[in-house]
Amino acid sequence: MWMEAHIYAPFLKLATGAFLAFISLTFIRRRWLSSISDIPGPFLGSFSVIWQILHAIKGHTEEETIAEHRKHGDFVRIGYNEVSVGHPDAIAEVLKSQMNKGDWYRIFSLPDSRYVNLMSEVDAKRHIAKTKNVTPGYAFSNVIKAEGYIDGVLRLFEERLDSLCEAHSPVNFDEWFNFLAFDIMGEVTFSKQFGFIDQGRDIGDAIANTRALGIYVAIMGHFWWAHDYLLANPLIGYFNLQPTMHIFDTALAAVDSRSKNDQVRKDMIEEWMNVRKKHPERMEEKEILAAAVANIGAGADTVSATLQALFYNLLRNEEAFMTLRGEVDNAHLADVPTHEETQKLPFLQACIKEALRIHTPVANGLPRVVPKGGVTVLGRHFEEGVILSVNPWVIHRRREVFGADADLFSPARWMDPARSREMEKSLIAFGAGYGQCPGKHLAQMELSKTTAMLIRDYDIKQVDKGKSWRFETHFTAVPYGWPCYVTRRRKQ
Incomplete structure (x- = not known):
């Protein structure tokens, strides 16, 4: 044994030396020999993605990115090959360009890489082509047709709140807004609620799994190539271990039932199936499933996060x-406020804009890859392959755009029409360019109707009045555990 160890010792030393040399050379090349080596930023970001992963785990990437930009300026190196661009002009020069999205997005192919959706499609041209396929489902003309069904979900939501009022039970809005958002998305996507509101619980831990998935996405997006061997492994789906399989199975059953029944509502899946019937050469059936799963996952969690942020901040701003x-009381709205009515309430819309600004649902940067030949952004040239990312939180906290009080929740800033138009140019809560969220119309309808109804119908007081709660932002920015006492204010 001693002789064997003695024989292999030189090889072990050689291997160790080679490994350390490789690490050292990689560190030197990334830290000092890169084309973006002169751009300041956190030390860990100069040679790795550890800085991003570390703060994704901690749950506050957005706060750290804002701090770095206020320290270093418009350009911050947050990864060995990634630069965060914090100037509002980056919206036009980066997000509205035709640059491909970063590979980080590939991880959104759920349940696995066979199902590429708008979120996970990184090629700009293919993304635009896919957008044409799904646009009919998201068009306002189609969304408005579902308003009556959304009203049904909201009525059920109020029934459950009334039951909690009568029982004098605290309401955990971080749970109930999730129940509401997921059931609305189920209704408009495939004419079927998930049943969260009806049962008053997280069925099958679907929402809890979605939150866990957010942490996974924030970290593993940097190692997207390993995703196919982890959660995107078809075997994971086969054994029903995927966190999104409940959503996927529901979508699959809905598509299958449509092939056997012509008497169906014009929900989103029906619109997408009609596109496929008309243009089978450009849209495969799996694209419908991919769009449905992405629609539920992305649409529900982000709307829920915005509703939570809005009410969380309103409870701390008595004047607002x-x-x-x-404004709502004087408007004499319908039992369930109509979308048309809510659009005539300027302060309501100001509150929604402010919630989207101060607590944008997505906490990460939106990465784009510099194409062949390089690009010039804010007067600085970047070589091919460099990742340029724009973090909405950084843009939304620019004091020269939103005022010296940009860190505070103040809906009144949106009440001056001229100023509002200027600020809206830098409001990118729904993204910008070809990557803009297609569900914007639906999200705005949900936010407007829900907020107007709850403000009018209930008195809401925090159990621990004035207590601040830490918002977790692994991927979507969601506050947890701020229970409230709710009492019925308006008689039915």
Whole structure:
């Protein structure tokens, strides 16, 4: 044994030396020999993606990115090959360009890489082609047709709140807004609620799994190539271990039932199936499934996060809360406020814009890859392959755009029409360019109707009045555990 160890010792030393040399050379090349070596930023970001992973795990990438930009300026090196661009002009020069998205997005192919959706498609041209296929489902003319069905979900939501009121039970809005958002998305996507509101619980831990998936996405997006061997492994789906399989199975059953029944509602899946019937050469059936799963996953969690942020901040700003209540009370709205009515309430829309600004649902940067030949952004040339990312939180906290109080929740800033138009140019809560969220119309309808109804119908007080709660932002920015006492204010 001693002789064998003695024989292999030189080889072990050689291998160790070679490994350390490789690590050293990689560190030197990334830290000092890269074309972006002169751009300041956190030390860990100069040679790795450890800085991004570390703060994704901690749950506050957005805060750290804002701090780095306020320290270093418009350009911050947050990864060995990635630069965060924090100037509003980056919206036009980066997000609205035709640059491909970063490979980080590939991880959104759920349940696995066979199902590429708008989120996970990184090629700009293919993304635009896919957008044409799914646009009919997201068009406002189609969304407005579903308003009556959304009203049904909202009525059921109020019934459950009334039951909690009568029982004098605290309401955990971080749960109930999730139940609401997921059931609405189920209704408009394939004419079927998931049943979260009806049962008043997280069925099959679907929402809990979605939150866990957010942490996974934030970390593994940097190692997208390993995704196919982990959660995207078809065997994971086969054994029903995928966190999104409940959503996927529901979508699959809906598509299958449509092939056997012509008497169906014009929901989103039906619109997409009609596109496929008309243009089978450009849209495969799996694209319908991919769009449905992405629609539920992305649409529900982000709307829920915005509703939570809005009410969380309104409860801490009595002046804004009472101003909104006064506007809603004087509007004499329908039992379930109509979308048309809510668009005539300027302070309500100001509150929604402010919630989207101060607590944008997506906490990460939106990466784009510099194409062949390089690009010039804000007067700086970047070589091919460099990743340029724009973090909405950084843009939304620019004081020269939103004012010296940009870090505070203040809906009143949107009440001056001229100023509002200027600020809206830098409001990118729904993204920008070809990567803009296609569900924007639906999200705005949900936010407007839900907020107006709850403000009018209930008195809401935090159990621990004034207590601040830490918002977790592994991927979507969601606050947890801020229970409230709710009492019925408006008689039915």
